[in-house]
Amino acid sequence: MARAAASSFRHFFALDFVAFFRYNCFKGALPVGDLENVLIETMAELIEHRSAASEGHVGRVRVFVKALLHAIKDAGVYEDEIANIDIDLAACASQLHDVGKIAVKDGILLKPAALTDAEFELVKNHTALGGKIIGGMITKAGDCKLLQYAKVIAETHHERWDGGGYHQGLKGAEIPLLGRVMAIADVYDALVTKRPYKEAFTHDKAVEIIKNDGGVHFDPVLVQIFVDIICRGNRYPNHNMDKTPQP
Ligand SMILES: [Fe+2]
Numbered sequence: 001m002a003r004a005a006a007s008s009f010r011h012f013f014a015l016d017f018v019a020f021f022r023y024n025c026f027k028g029a030l031p032v033g034d035l036e037n038v039l040i041e042t043m044a045e046l047i048e049h050r051s052a053a054s055e056g057h058v059g060r061v062r063v064f065v066k067a068l069l070h071a072i073k074d075a076g077v078y079e080d081e082i083a084n085i086d087i088d089l090a091a092c093a094s095q096l097h098d099v100g101k102i103a104v105k106d107g108i109l110l111k112p113a114a115l116t117d118a119e120f121e122l123v124k125n126h127t128a129l130g131g132k133i134i135g136g137m138i139t140k141a142g143d144c145k146l147l148q149y150a151k152v153i154a155e156t157h158h159e160r161w162d163g164g165g166y167h168q169g170l171k172g173a174e175i176p177l178l179g180r181v182m183a184i185a186d187v188y189d190a191l192v193t194k195r196p197y198k199e200a201f202t203h204d205k206a207v208e209i210i211k212n213d214g215g216v217h218f219d220p221v222l223v224q225i226f227v228d229i230i231c232r233g234n235r236y237p238n239h240n241m242d243k244t245p246q247p
């Protein structure tokens with residue numbers, strides 16, 4: 001009896017939500033842009049909640065990606081690529097970079113120690129899987145910039161400038177600009193926050209690590225831009241990573 005009541009409550013709630021969604025979309029009461037934002041943000045937060053990322057990671061990375069893309073534009077580098085990127089949409093899309101982690105078991109994602117080679121292989125699969133998940137969304141929703149950016153970022157954010165990354169082993173400028181930007185933002189935030197397998201590094205140590213990895217892990221031009229904006233101080237006045245930095 002209780003189970004039947006719970007089931008019908010869930011059914012009612014689901015129908016009610018769908019009705020609300022349709023009503024607002026068709027009435028235009030909730031602009032689609034805002035709705036997309038909310039859906040992407042919520043989806044990203046759900047994934048973040050069960051992964052090893054610290055709370056607020058996807059929100060901070062979004063801010064970093066946006067700031068980096070604006071700085072690239074201001075610096076006049078990679079002009080052809082940046083001219084074709086809608087920065088706000090790309091920053092929003094960056095929140096889905098680890099969507100493929102949904103398929104990685106908790107025991108691996110939350111392991112408070114270094115992963116074995118076999119476990120790491122399973123984690124590495126999240127980039128290809130993320131691409132597949134977002135590819136499925138594109139098939140259903142039709143082509144749109146936001147999802148195209150999300151797919152590129154999900155697939156390429158663990159590629160390395162020297163070709164030693166995954167999952168395609170792309171090298172240098174073969175890696176799409178959004179993947180190169182995401183790599184820096186993602187690693188910086190991972191370094192300065194606590195994870196199950198490591199303590200948080202200081203901001204200075206994190207910057208040092210990223211600087212040393214320019215031309216190896218990261219695009220050296222982007223590392224210079226990252227260092228310029230993050231050390232300027234006025235962009236990120238608050239390095240307390242418990243809070244979202246202000247651009
Ligand atoms: Fe990732």
Ligand SMILES: [Fe+2]
Pocket residue numbers: 053057097098186
């Ligand atoms: Fe991440």
